[in-house]
Each structure stands twice: as C-alpha cells, then as structure tokens.
Amino acid sequence: MDLRIAKSNPNILRSHKINYGISNFKLAISVSKKVSKKSVIRNKIRRLLQEKFLENFNKECTHIPYWVLVNLKSGTSLNDNEELLREFQFLISKSGLLK
Numbered sequence: 043m044d045l046r047i048a049k050s051n052p053n054i055l056r057s058h059k060i061n062y063g064i065s066n067f068k069l070a071i072s073v074s075k076k077v078s079k080k081s082v083i084r085n086k087i088r089r090l091l092q093e094k095f096l097e098n099f100n101k102e103c104t105h106i107p108y109w110v111l112v113n114l115k116s117g118t119s120l121n122d123n124e125e126l127l128r129e130f131q132f133l134i135s136k137s138g139l140l141k
Contacts, residue, residue, distance in 0.1 A: 043133065044115070045110065045113075045137060046110070046111040047110055047111075049109075050067065050068075050107035050109055067107055067108060068109045069110050070112070071091050071092060071112045071114075072112065073088055074114060076116035077116055090126070090127070091112060094130060095130075098134065
C-alpha cells in the first residue's frame with residue numbers, strides 16, 4: 043500500500059468553478075486490478091478504507107489542507123480486512139495528516 047501526499051492546490055480545479063476554500067482536503071483511493079480482477083471486490087476495499095478514514099476525520103476543518111492518494115497494489119492481503127485497516131491506519135498516523 044502506498045500513500046502519496048501533495049499540498050492542496052485549488053487553482054487546478056478552477057475550471058469546475060467550485061470554491062473549496064483554504065482548508066481543501068481530498069482523499070483518493072486507487073485499487074489496482076492486480077489486487078482483484080472483480081470490480082465488486084475492489085470497490086468493497088475502497089469503501090472500507092474510506093469509511094475507516096472518515097471515522098478519524100474531523101469535519102471541523104482542523105485538518106491539514108492536503109490531497110492524498112492511497113494506492114493498493116498486488117501483494118496486499120485481501121483475506122484479512124483487519125490487517126489491511128491496520129496498515130492503512132499506520133500510514134495515515136505516520137504521515138501526520140490529521141491533527
């Protein structure tokens with residue numbers, strides 16, 4: 043599992059004409075086809091990670107304005123959701139994204 047972080051840049055999204063404000067935080071989760079050929083399983087993993095992230099996410103704008111990409115590649119244990127969630131939680135806490 044990879045975690046890539048970039049500073050928030052709302053000017054890139056200027057074509058959408060949506061004002062996101064200063065505290066712009068986005069999370070993208072990408073699950074490779076090498077993890078599973080079935081889109082149902084990939085979507086289930088994506089939803090599981092998003093749900094885990096939102097549990098820790100404070101909606102009071104006390105987070106750091108970054109864009110985050112989580113990329114799952116082959117070799118990730120699909121059978122054990124707890125292990126997958128532990129690794130995800132470790133990466134998020136290690137990065138220091140959430141205050």
